[in-house]
Amino acid sequence: MILGFFSIFCSFYRKPHCASWLLLISFFLDMAVGTMNRHLSIFTKSGVELNDFAVFTTFGLASALLPGLDGPLSGLLAILYVLATSFRLCFFSTGVPFIYKGLPSPYASCVLASTSLLTRGNTFILSCVASLMILFMMDQTYYPHEEILESENWKKIVYLGGVIILFVSPFSLTPFYCLIWAISYIFFPDALWGKTSCLRRPRPRGH
Template identity: 50%
Template sequence: MILLTPSSGLFQCTNKLFLSDQATGLQIKEFARRNAANALSVANMVMGIASILSSLDGHHHAACWLILIGYLLDLADGAVARRLGTCSALGAKLDDFADFTTFGIATSLLLRTPDLLDHILCMCYILSVFVRLCFFSSGIPFMYRGLPCIYSAGVLASVSLLSGNNTAMLRVLAVAMILFMISQSFYPHDRVLESQAWKKVVYAGGVVMLFCSFFLPPCVYYLLWSISYILFPTSLWSSKV
């Protein structure tokens, strides 16, 4: 015959609570692991929405830098998903929505003026990003068809900051970026955080530059980074280099 004393009952209750807390902790960790990349995509989308609101309020400098923050987040989310083995259809959709928001709508508003032609240019830019995101697959591993919209956004945001939002220059660059995005040229999947060490250094440099957002060198840094991918995609940025 086994007698249950108050102390033994208390021990059992404490043990159950401990196991329950431990299981809850593991569930939280697993949830965080599975959604870490999705959180980065959502953060990218938030940057895009904030950039849109900043543009509409006339805060041009902030709008450009929010796009460049999204630039870094977009390069990180895929790497995190592959690193943690959490790639999913939901994650891919979130990434596309975030890219369309930040590198499509938010970037197009950098071109916005009261002029009707600029409104048309904004719409053409958004449509080109939409087409690029819908039909980017090339059928070739680690390759895109058409320039990834993140780099066109990087060029426009950087030049806009450097030129003080020179509309004539932005119009010319926007047309060029549209042609690059809808072209049938092949561009490599750069995988900056999953490739050579120097690419990781470039990414780290981009993060450091965020703390110097009131100076011109960071803008030049992001501009050169984006142009280097556009002009030398295979020789520099291919993941197989």
């Protein structure tokens, strides 16, 4: 949440480069903190509510500001992005274990931040990507709800590889690595990132 606030601060002062890096770091920290909480059995009502607020602040509001606020259209796009994130947080549950609907906002934010760094903050491209992320978050497509650090070893390696690249070669490889990671999750959710229980989800009636 703190990184999200700093990202918002950077966006308002027209420093999209810094804002984007803060969002990518948040993407990695979000997975690590969630795993740590489960291992330590840290679950409280206030903690869950604070986590939702942190997700909304960082992966919703801060991410929505990356394309900039240079006019009514960009302002409307930012509002729609925030609303999509809110909708995604409220209605993600499907009642089926390890599955939820709509693209998780951390992955949408990862795509936006990576694109911002790779295109040097090109507002037109970022606006197009933000529009696509809104559609993915609002879509009713099934996505696997799986914790990377508590899954197969190769997924842990993907995560650790991203962390290593972040420290070793942050300015050249990290955005590209994170973009490929997020895109693979978007277009191949079950084939690459799902669990067996995801693939065996019950079919809706009428199909």
